[in-house]
Amino acid sequence: MAETPxxxxxxxxxxxxxxxxxxxxxxxVDGTPNPAAAVRIPLSMVNRHGLVAGxxxxxxxxxxxxxxxxxxxxxxAVFAADIxxxxxxxxxxxEESEKLLARTKxxxxxxxxxxxxxxxxxxxxxxxxIPIRATITSFGPMLLSKVLGLNDxxxxxxxxxxxxxxxxxxxxxxxxxxxxxxxxxxxxEGKGDLKELxxxxxxxxxxxxxxxxxxxxxxxxxxxxxxxxxxADLMQERDGKGVVSLLELPNLQDRPALFSTFLxxxxxxxxxxxxxxxxxxxPKLVFFFDEAHxxxxxxxxxxxxxxxxxxxxxxxxxxxxxxxxxxxxxVPDDVLAQLGSRVQHQLRAHTPNDAKALKATVSTFxxxxxxxxxxxxxxGIGEAIVxxxxxxxxxxxxxxxxxRAPQSLMAPASAEQLTATVQASPGYAKYTEVIDRxxxxxxxxxxxxxxxxxxxxxxKSEPQPKSAPRSQKQEKSMVEQVVGSSAFKQxxxxxxxxxxxxxxxxARRKR
Numbered sequence: 197m198a199e200t201p202x203x204x205x206x207x208x209x210x211x212x213x214x215x216x217x218x219x220x221x222x223x224x225v226d227g228t229p230n231p232a233a234a235v236r237i238p239l240s241m242v243n244r245h246g247l248v249a250g251x252x253x254x255x256x257x258x259x260x261x262x263x264x265x266x267x268x269x270x271x272x273a274v275f276a277a278d279i280x281x282x283x284x285x286x287x288x289x290x291e292e293s294e295k296l297l298a299r300t301k302x303x304x305x306x307x308x309x310x311x312x313x314x315x316x317x318x319x320x321x322x323x324x325x326i327p328i329r330a331t332i333t334s335f336g337p338m339l340l341s342k343v344l345g346l347n348d349x350x351x352x353x354x355x356x357x358x359x360x361x362x363x364x365x366x367x368x369x370x371x372x373x374x375x376x377x378x379x380x381x382x383x384x385e386g387k388g389d390l391k392e393l394x395x396x397x398x399x400x401x402x403x404x405x406x407x408x409x410x411x412x413x414x415x416x417x418x419x420x421x422x423x424x425x426x427x428a429d430l431m432q433e434r435d436g437k438g439v440v441s442l443l444e445l446p447n448l449q450d451r452p453a454l455f456s457t458f459l460x461x462x463x464x465x466x467x468x469x470x471x472x473x474x475x476x477x478x479p480k481l482v483f484f485f486d487e488a489h490x491x492x493x494x495x496x497x498x499x500x501x502x503x504x505x506x507x508x509x510x511x512x513x514x515x516x517x518x519x520x521x522x523x524x525x526x527v528p529d530d531v532l533a534q535l536g537s538r539v540q541h542q543l544r545a546h547t548p549n550d551a552k553a554l555k556a557t558v559s560t561f562x563x564x565x566x567x568x569x570x571x572x573x574x575x576g577i578g579e580a581i582v583x584x585x586x587x588x589x590x591x592x593x594x595x596x597x598x599x600r601a602p603q604s605l606m607a608p609a610s611a612e613q614l615t616a617t618v619q620a621s622p623g624y625a626k627y628t629e630v631i632d633r634x635x636x637x638x639x640x641x642x643x644x645x646x647x648x649x650x651x652x653x654x655x656k657s658e659p660q661p662k663s664a665p666r667s668q669k670q671e672k673s674m675v676e677q678v679v680g681s682s683a684f685k686q687x688x689x690x691x692x693x694x695x696x697x698x699x700x701x702x703a704r705r706k707r
Contacts, residue, residue, distance in 0.1 A: 250541020
């Protein structure tokens with residue numbers, strides 16, 4: 197390490213920004229924080245994205261909370277995936293203690309217990325937050341194909357299915373709508389419509405249908421439907437503070453595809469709706485994705501490409517994205533290359549894989565006077581190695597930093613506080629009640645019922661033959677021929693199964 201005066205002066209100059217900044221902490225020199233050498237991120241560079249990494253229990257979530265607080269205080273809206281439920285305390289003022297005040301005083305932080313405006317959400321209402329839903333129509337065939345991992349032929353076929361539904365006036369709102377349309381096209385009753393589509397084969401439609409069933413098993417059934425969430429609601433401001441939106445994700449490890457689905461839709465929707473703003477004094481919205489490795493594990497190439505492209509382009513819309521995970525290798529290279537700020541907590545090197553991850557992490561930092569392979573294993577809880585983009589877009593000096601303490605509650609909010617916040621939100625009345633209007637599923641079910649009713653009416657009105665020899669078999673009526681045909685039986689069974697599942701089965705949407 198270089199001489200102490202040189203390190204302090206280098207950090208002071210490297211982090212001396214002209215505009216507003218997020219205060220991360222103070223430089224550590226020989227184990228002692230130096231408040232004169234503050235470590236910060238320029239607010240105007242937050243939309244250049246970033247990474248918060250480190251082993252379990254090293255303080256990543258508290259760093260996320262610290263940054264979210266200051267963004268909110270600066271009037272910037274924040275969205276965070278609250279995987280473990282630890283972030284809900286941001287809505288409540290923190291609790292003062294001697295240990296806390298001693299730490300904040302040492303790094304020059306003026307600590308005041310403060311809560312921040314917060315909204316709580318849950319995908320499809322699977323949790324205590326306000327439900328977030330999207331319709332199949334708004335999701336579209338291209339995005340859905342990426343989520344399902346379909347190949348090019350299957351993606352094209354799914355597009356034909358959407359086209360057929362639009363042409364026939366079969367509105368696609370939820371998964372059972374899309375399954376009902378595909379079930380119809382693969383039945384004997386719908387084979388004429390299938391033939392008219394030309395490029396869609398029954399085999400390919402069957403593959404898509406099976407993929408949708410597996411997708412529903414991961415919890416996606418609850419995400420699709422109405423009322424559809426308006427992403428503009430994520431960019432609220434109250435009393436000069438940006439609203440912090442927290443998404444509850446229970447059992448995410450068992451259902452990573454559901455999170456991936458939501459993320460792709462959300463970023464795509466924002467990218468579509470937000471205007472180009474270029475470089476701004478402060479971002480409009482900043483995302484924090486905790487436990488990001490769950491997002492990328494076993495992800496399809498199409499999904500990874502989509503995320504990389506979105507992260508690259510959404511900066512110009514005034515949106516910043518921060519990934520929070522254990523090591524940089526959890527994030528794909530194409531995404532990692534877009535991240536301008538780095539807050540690296542302690543890494544461990546207890547196994548060969550740990551040592552490999554440590555070496556890879558060191559290689560991603562700019563040159564510095566630190567022996568990072570050694571320092572990264574010595575960092576204490578609440579300490580990190582930091583480098584960010586300065587206001588000119590160049591990397592700042594690498595700094596061993598003792599981080600500030602959050603001013604909000606560093607523990608989950610109570611169930612009573614969370615419930616009160618949710619029920620007092622304008623979004624509670626707007627999104628909680630499920631809307632189940634007539635769509636493709638109901639129309640196709642009604643078509644089956646109408647056909648059966650018409651056949652029954654024809655059977656009753658058909659005149660009976662006056663007489664016939666006992667040995668001669670009576671000719672079957674038209675309705676008997678229709679009802680007895682394999683085409684009708686197959687279509688009725690398929691439609692019947694869909695109706696029963698919608699009413700009683702596992703695919704029933706929770707209210």
